[in-house]
Structures are given as structure tokens and as C-alpha cells.
Amino acid sequence: MSQGENGLAVETRGLVKKYGAFTAVDNLDLKIERGETYGLLGPNGSGKTTTIKVLCDLLKPTGGEAFLLGKKVGDNSIAPRIGYMPQETALYLDLSINDNICLFGEVYGMSRAEIASAEKELLEFVDLTKWRNTPVSNLSGGMRHRTSLACSMIHNPELLFMDEPTVGVDPELRASFWEYFETLGKRGATVVITTHYMDEAHRCGKIGVMRQGKLIAEGSPQDIIQSTGCGSLEDAFLELARKGGHHAD
Amino acid sequence: MRIKRALAITKRIFRGLRHDRRTVALIILAPVLAMTLFGIAFSGEVEDVDVIVVDHDGSDLSNTIIGNLDEQTLNIRFMDSEQEAVKKVEDGNAWAVFVFPEDFSQNIATKNAVIHLRGDKSNVNVASAIATTLREAMTETLTQAGGEMPVSVSESPVYGEDAEFIDFFVPGIMAFAIFLLTTLLTLLAFVGERTSGTLERLKASPMRDGEIVLGYVIAFGVIGMVQAFLLLIIATVGFNITIEGNPFLAYIIVALLALVSVNLGILLSAAAKREAQAVQFLPMIILPTFLLAGIFWPVEAIPSFLRWASFAIPPTYGVEAMRSVMVRGWGLGEIWMELVVLLAFALVFMILSVKSLQRGKG
Numbered sequence: 054m055s056q057g058e059n060g061l062a063v064e065t066r067g068l069v070k071k072y073g074a075f076t077a078v079d080n081l082d083l084k085i086e087r088g089e090t091y092g093l094l095g096p097n098g099s100g101k102t103t104t105i106k107v108l109c110d111l112l113k114p115t116g117g118e119a120f121l122l123g124k125k126v127g128d129n130s131i132a133p134r135i136g137y138m139p140q141e142t143a144l145y146l147d148l149s150i151n152d153n154i155c156l157f158g159e160v161y162g163m164s165r166a167e168i169a170s171a172e173k174e175l176l177e178f179v180d181l182t183k184w185r186n187t188p189v190s191n192l193s194g195g196m197r198h199r200t201s202l203a204c205s206m207i208h209n210p211e212l213l214f215m216d217e218p219t220v221g222v223d224p225e226l227r228a229s230f231w232e233y234f235e236t237l238g239k240r241g242a243t244v245v246i247t248t249h250y251m252d253e254a255h256r257c258g259k260i261g262v263m264r265q266g267k268l269i270a271e272g273s274p275q276d277i278i279q280s281t282g283c284g285s286l287e288d289a290f291l292e293l294a295r296k297g298g299h300h301a302d
Numbered sequence: 303m304r305i306k307r308a309l310a311i312t313k314r315i316f317r318g319l320r321h322d323r324r325t326v327a328l329i330i331l332a333p334v335l336a337m338t339l340f341g342i343a344f345s346g347e348v349e350d351v352d353v354i355v356v357d358h359d360g361s362d363l364s365n366t367i368i369g370n371l372d373e374q375t376l377n378i379r380f381m382d383s384e385q386e387a388v389k390k391v392e393d394g395n396a397w398a399v400f401v402f403p404e405d406f407s408q409n410i411a412t413k414n415a416v417i418h419l420r421g422d423k424s425n426v427n428v429a430s431a432i433a434t435t436l437r438e439a440m441t442e443t444l445t446q447a448g449g450e451m452p453v454s455v456s457e458s459p460v461y462g463e464d465a466e467f468i469d470f471f472v473p474g475i476m477a478f479a480i481f482l483l484t485t486l487l488t489l490l491a492f493v494g495e496r497t498s499g500t501l502e503r504l505k506a507s508p509m510r511d512g513e514i515v516l517g518y519v520i521a522f523g524v525i526g527m528v529q530a531f532l533l534l535i536i537a538t539v540g541f542n543i544t545i546e547g548n549p550f551l552a553y554i555i556v557a558l559l560a561l562v563s564v565n566l567g568i569l570l571s572a573a574a575k576r577e578a579q580a581v582q583f584l585p586m587i588i589l590p591t592f593l594l595a596g597i598f599w600p601v602e603a604i605p606s607f608l609r610w611a612s613f614a615i616p617p618t619y620g621v622e623a624m625r626s627v628m629v630r631g632w633g634l635g636e637i638w639m640e641l642v643v644l645l646a647f648a649l650v651f652m653i654l655s656v657k658s659l660q661r662g663k664g
Contacts, residue, residue, distance in 0.1 A: 109506040129508070137506035143499030147318040156317075159310035160507045188321050204503070 062087045062122060062212050062243035063108060069116035070103050070266075077103040079266035080117070085245060085259070087122075087211075090238045092257035093247045094290060100266035101247040102140065105214050108245075109137045122212060133161055136210035140217050142197040146190040150181055150200050153189060154207055161208035168207065175203040178233060198222050202230065213237065215246045219253065231256050251287045262293050269293055307509050311517020312524075315491070325487070333479040333529045334536060340475050341541045344467055348431035352377045352396045354387040361407035366446065367417075368400075370439035375431055388420050397422050398432045461546075461630040472543050473624035474597030476533045476552075477559055480526045481617045484560045485587050488522055488567025493580045496571060501659075511659040515652060519564045526560030527553055546631030552624060555637075558644040559620040565651030566616075572658035591617045616647040 063085035070078040078100045085091045093101045106112040108119055110126050119126040122134055144153050151172070158168035176182040179199035189197060202218060219227045231253065234244050238258070246257070254260050255274050262270040262277070270277055270293050274286050281289040319326050353376050357364050371378060379396070381387045387399040398421035409415040419436065423429040462469065495501040504514060530553060537543040545552065566587075574580040591597075594604060595617040604612055612618050623640035626632040634641075 111502055111505055132506070132508040135506070137503060139499045139502055141499040143503045145314060145318060145500055146498070147321045148314065149321075152314070152317045156310055156314045157503075157507070159313070160307055160504065160509050162304075162306070162508065190321075 060087055061085065061120070062089065063091075063245060064120045065104075065108075065117060066119075067117035068104070068107065068114055068119055070100075070107055070112060071115040076266050078107065078114075081266070081268055083261065083268065085243060087243050088238060088241050090234060090244045090246070090256070090258045092254045092260040093245065093263060094249075094254055094260055095247075095263035096294065099263040101263055102216050103266075104263070105137075105216050105245065105247060109135065109214055133208065134211045136205040136208065136213040138201055138205040138213070138215040138218050140220070142189075142194075142201045144189045144197060144200055144204065147188060149186045149188050150176070150192070150203075151185040153200060154203055157204045158207045163208060171207050171209065172203075175206055179203050194221055195223055195226050199226070202233075210242065212243045213245070215244065217247050217249070219248065219250065227253070251285070251290065254286055254290075262290060264294060304510075304513060305516075308513040308516035308520065311504075311509075311514055312521040315518070315521035329483065329487070329525055329529065330532065332483055333476075333533055336479050337472070337475055337533050337536045338540065340471065341468060341536070344471060347375075348427055349374055350377050351375060351398075351428055351432060352379070353432060354379050354381050354390055354396050354399045355402075356381055356384045356387050356399060357402045358384075358404040359402040359406035363407045363410065363443070364402040367402075367439050367443045370442040370446075372435045372438065375435045384420075391420060391422050394422075397425075397428055400436065464544075465629055468541055469543055469629050470625070471598055472537045472541065473628045474595070474621045476530060476537075476556070477617050477620035477624050478591055478595065478597050479533065480529055480556055480559055481563050481591060481620065482587060483529065484522050484526050484563035485567045485570070486584065487525070488518060488564045489570050489574070489580045489583065490577055492518070492568050492571035493574050493577050497576060505659070511656045514659065515565065515568060515655055518568065519561055519652075522564045522567075523557050523560045526556050526563070530556040543628070545628050547627035547633060551627050551634060551637070554641070555620055555623045555627065555644070558641060558648060559616065561648040562616045562620075562644060562651060565648060565655045568655035569651055569658055572655075572661065590615050594618065596621050616644060619643045619647075 061084055063083060065081050065083040068078055068081040068083070069076065081100075081104060083104075093104065095101050103112065107114050108121060108126060110132070114126075121131050124131050145156070148156070154172050154175070155168055158171065163171070172185075173182075176185055179202060181196060181199055181203070184192065184196065189200060192200065198218065198221070202215075205213065205215070219230055222230065227250075234246070235256070237244055246253070248254060257274065259271070259273055260277065261268050270280075272280065277293075278284070278286055278289045281292045283289040283292050319329075355368055355378055357368065357380070368378070381390075381399075384399065384401050387396070387401075390396040391399055398419060401418035401420065403409075403416065403418070406415050406417070417436070417440075419433070421429055421432055459465075492501075495504075501514075505511070534545070534549060534552065538545065570583050571580065574583065590611065594601075594608070594612040594615060596612065597617075601609060601612045601618065601622075619640040623637045623644070626637050626640075630636075
């Protein structure tokens with residue numbers, strides 16, 4: 054079946070990833086609509102990062118299938134259309150902010166003019182314009198996170214994967230990050246984000262809760278709260294983790 | 303494969319050097335220092351060796367032989383007592399004693415004349431220089447006396463007419479410095495890519511594994527050639543080395559050796575999780591290259607059971623090709639085999655290094 058017509062940004066069918074005897078992702082069926090902001094929640098070791106790495110073609114699945122924007126993962130035409138922001142800042146410390154952003158622009162085949170225009174807009178958003186020529190090694194942790202986000206966004210991807218992008222980021226910056234993610238959603242981009250913060254999960258259109266490699270609950274934050282009969286998303290998350298979970302929709 | 307993406311990696315390496323003065327210093331100073339120190343240390347012959355002459359004969363003949371001893375090589379002192387002279391050697395105050403017995407000149411007629419040499423042979427180079435100097439003095443004395451050897455050797459070298467030891471090892475040091483530094487720099491840079499997460503970020507982009515490797519190859523190939531240029535300048539200006547062959551061909555050898563080294567560095571980086579682990583590979587690179595590649599002594603001097611190891615390491619071919627171009631003046635027609643072997647090493651390492659990037663997918 055062609056995956057191009059179903060409108061899904063991400064689809065996995067029975068996705069499995071094993072490391073020896075350990076199953077990191079266990080028969081995962083995931084459907085994420087285009088333009089959605091989807092939050093993957095779960096305790097450490099629940100398989101969130103492995104799922105994102107398989108979807109970004111950084112790890113080979115042990116079983117099952119995965120599709121992005123209607124194409125099977127591994128198809129060369131997908132990479133230019135997606136963005137990936139890893140857990141660690143993953144920047145060249147010996148290069149300036151400008152050099153890092155330009156490098157990733159060049160890697161994505163952008164022209165100098167395109168890079169210059171996109172960089173200007175991104176640096177204004179992440180408030181790093183006046184630091185653009187500073188080596189990353191001289192920046193604070195928060196500034197590095199902002200630079201990392203700019204590098205992930207330079208090519209204006211249709212689908213953006215972010216693995217715990219706000220860990221170690223102060224509340225003010227987290228809030229501005231989320232404003233930006235919502236802007237991306239309004240522009241039609243799909244954002245898949247892993248997080249531990251319940252206030253961030255609340256801002257997602259849909260969330261999936263993972264435990265031991267399985268999707269144990271999925272739905273809007275409100276649906277999940279209601280289906281568990283809890284008063285807050287945090288309580289619902291703890292309840293799901295205790296029971297083993299269910300799907301809200 | 304898009305060259306533009308590979309060049310983005312190349313540019314990133316050079317941009318990084320702008321802010322990394324320590325690495326720039328390593329790239330420039332390390333080969334220069336190595337060449338200068340080795341050049342100074344190895345360019346001299348053995349000189350000023352303290353020896354003692356005990357001449358019990360005191361004849362014209364013994365005096366002539368003593369007079370013909372090369373005074374640049376030997377510092378000659380005279381003593382009367384053989385026992386005391388030998389004591390000087392035993393105490394480390396002299397390297398050898400030449401003893402002319404009382405009946406030395408008388409025994410010439412019966413061909414039983416003997417010069418006793420009591421030496422400290424703990425340093426074979428010094429001992430060899432002493433013996434050679436004494437033999438030359440005797441030959442010179444014989445010639446002066448009108449006696450000539452019935453056979454003489456007429457030497458007209460095919461290659462390396464004025465070559466000295468420094469001409470022999472300079473090509474080796476060049477190949478060694480470029481092989482070692484390029485492997486080390488790539489290894490450290492690539493371990494950095496792996497540990498910082500930038501490699502993962504690149505792999506999530508349209509960048510292909512081969513393009514990443516190619517970007518590194520171009521950057522470190524250029525760096526290797528800059529190093530080779532510096533080394534050639536020092537060799538020719540500082541140590542009066544004459545490059546008999548085409549210097550451009552020497553650059554091709556350097557570029558090929560850098561190609562091998564870059565890919566070896568990437569390959570080794572797959573086995574290192576941190577920079578500290580990468581440094582542990584250094585002895586694995588330095589020792590075989592230093593001992594087996596024919597830099598300081600010919601491969602033919604290595605025991606036959608170990609000689610296969612010399613031919614299993616790439617620098618051996620780089621050293622041989624470099625020496626052939628610089629000392630023998632050979633061209634492409636003569637060194638093509640070494641170039642093909644280096645190219646084969648480079649291709650095999652390149653395939654393996656690209657595979658090592660793919661292997662990370664698990």
C-alpha cells in the first residue's frame with residue numbers, strides 16, 4: 054500500500070528494536086497526523102529515544118515497518134524533509150554559532166542566500182543574533198540548546214523530531230521554545246517531542262505514553278486524564294505506569 | 303554522493319582550526335620539530351672519540367700509521383703503560399687502546415706484525431668507527447710506502463652518489479610524520495564527532511556516510527600536503543637534501559599516505575568511546591611504523607620471519623616510494639607498484655571505515 058495518501062506524518066506497524074535479549078521497542082503501532090504536535094512520554098528506558106532514532110534512520114529496526122511522510126524509513130528522499138534535535142546539544146564546540154548553522158544549512162543543500170535568510174530569522178527567534186560569531190564552547194548551556202534548535206530548524210523541516218529538547222533549559226526559555234513549536238504546528242509542520250515535563254505534555258495536541266517499549270496509552274492530554282479518572286496529567290501518568298496502561302481513544 | 307556535502311565537512315574542519323590554535327600548532331610544529339631534531343641528531347658522523355696509543359715499537363712505521371689516523375674521528379692521547387691505558391678504558395675514560403708491540407716493525411718482514419686493539423665495544427657504532435679508522439690508516443701507510451693492494455674497487459654509484467645517512471632517512475621521516483599525525487588527528491576528530499553527537503546529527507541529515515569520509519579525506523589530505531611542503535623546505539634548505547626526482551610525485555605519495563591514514567583514523571575511532579581511549583591506539587600506530595617501515599634501517603635488515611609484517615603496513619610503501627623519488631630520482635614508471643599498493647590500502651580502509659559508520663546502526 055502506498056503511504057502517501059493517508060496523510061500521516063509518522064506511521065509504525067509492529068515496530069520492534071532489540072539490543073541482544075533486551076527489547077527496547079516492543080511491537081509499536083504509532084500514527085501521527087501531519088501538523089500535529091505529538092508528545093512521547095515515559096520513564097527513563099521506556100523506549101522513547103530508541104523509537105525516535107529508528108524513525109530518523111539512526112538505528113535499524115529488528116522488526117516491523119516505519120513510514121515518514123508517506124515514505125518508508127531509509128528512503129533517501131525523506132532526510133531533507135525532517136529535522137532532528139538530539140538529547141545532547143550535538144554541536145561543534147570549536148565553531149561559532151554562525152558556522153554551526155551554516156554547516157547544517159550546507160548539509161541540507163541550501164544556497165548561501167537561503168542560509169543567510171533562515172539564519173537571521175532563527176537567530177532572532179532564539180535571541181542569539183549578537184552572539185552569532187562566538188564559539189559554542191564559550192556559550193552557556195541554555196545558549197547551546199538554542200543553537201542546537203536553530204541547527205535543527207535551518208532547513209525548515211516538515212517533520213521535526215526532538216529528543217528531550219528542554220532538559221536543563223530554564224522555565225523562561227522552555228516557554229519560548231514551546232511558543233515556537235506551536236508556531237511550527239500552525240505553519241503545518243509536525244513536531245514529535247519526548248519529554249518528562251507534564252506541563253509540556255499538556256501543550257501537545259496528542260500524547261503517547263510508553264513503558265517498557267510499548268505504547269500503553271494514547272490520546273489528547275484531557276482524554277488521558279479523563280480515562281484514568283485522575284485529577285491531573287501527572288497523576289494519570291503515574292496511574293498508567295502502575296497499571297500498565299490503556300488507550301484513551 | 304554529492305561533493306558539495308563532502309566539502310561542507312571539509313570546510314567545517316578548516317573552520318574549526320581557526321579557533322583551535324593548539325591543533326594548528328600540532329599540525330605545523332610537530333613535523334617541523336621531528337624533522338629538525340632527527341636531522342640534527344642523525345646528520346653527523348662519529349667524531350671526537352677518545353683513544354690511547356701505546357707505542358712500544360717507536361719506529362718510523364708505527365709513527366706513520368699513528369700519523370695517518372683520522373684526527374677528526376679520534377682524539378689521540380699517548381701513554382707508556384698498556385695496563386694504565388686499559389684501565390682508562392675500564393673506567394670509561396677512553397673508548398680504545400692501540401698497542402704497538404716492541405717487535406712490531408721487525409715482524410713486518412715475516413708478515414707477523416700485529417697491532418693490539420683493546421676497545422670498549424659496548425657501543426657498536428663507536429667501535430666500528432675506531433676499527434675503520436685504524437684500517438684506513440694502515441692502508442694509507444701501505445700506499446705511502448709504495449705497496450699497493452693487488453685489487454682495487456672502482457666505485458661509481460648508480461644512485462645516491464653523494465648520499466649520506468640523512469638522505470636515507472629524511473624520506474622515511476616525512477612518510478612517518480604524515481602517517482602518524484594524520485591518523486592521530488583524524489582519530490581524535492572523529493571520536494569527538496561520535497561522542498558529541500554531531501555524527502548522529504549528520505547521519506540524520508541527507509549526508510551519506512561516504513560523503514562524511516570524503517570530507518575528512520579532502521581536509522586531512524590538504525593538511526598532509528602542507529606538512530609535506532614544510533618538511534621538504536626544511537630538508538632542502540636546512541639540511542641540503544637534494545630531491546633527485548619530481549617533487550610533485552612526492553606530493554602524490556604524501557596525498558595517498560594521508561588518504562590511508564584518514565581512513566585508518568576513522569576505522570580506529572569506531573573502537574574508541576572517548577578521546578582517552580583513542581590515545582591508547584597510539585603505540586599500535588607508532589611502534590610498527592617506527593620499527594618495521596624501513597625508516598631508519600632497511601627492511602632487509604629485519605629478521606626474515608618478521609619481514610612479512612613490514613609489507614603488511616602501509617608506511618613501508620610510502621617510505622620506499624618517497625626514497626626512490628627523492629634519492630634515486632625515480633618517476634611514476636618505477637614507483638607505480640608502491641602507489642597501487644597504497645591506493646589499495648586506502649580503498650580497503652575507506653570501505654571498512656564507511657562500514658564502521660553503518661555498523662553503528664545496530
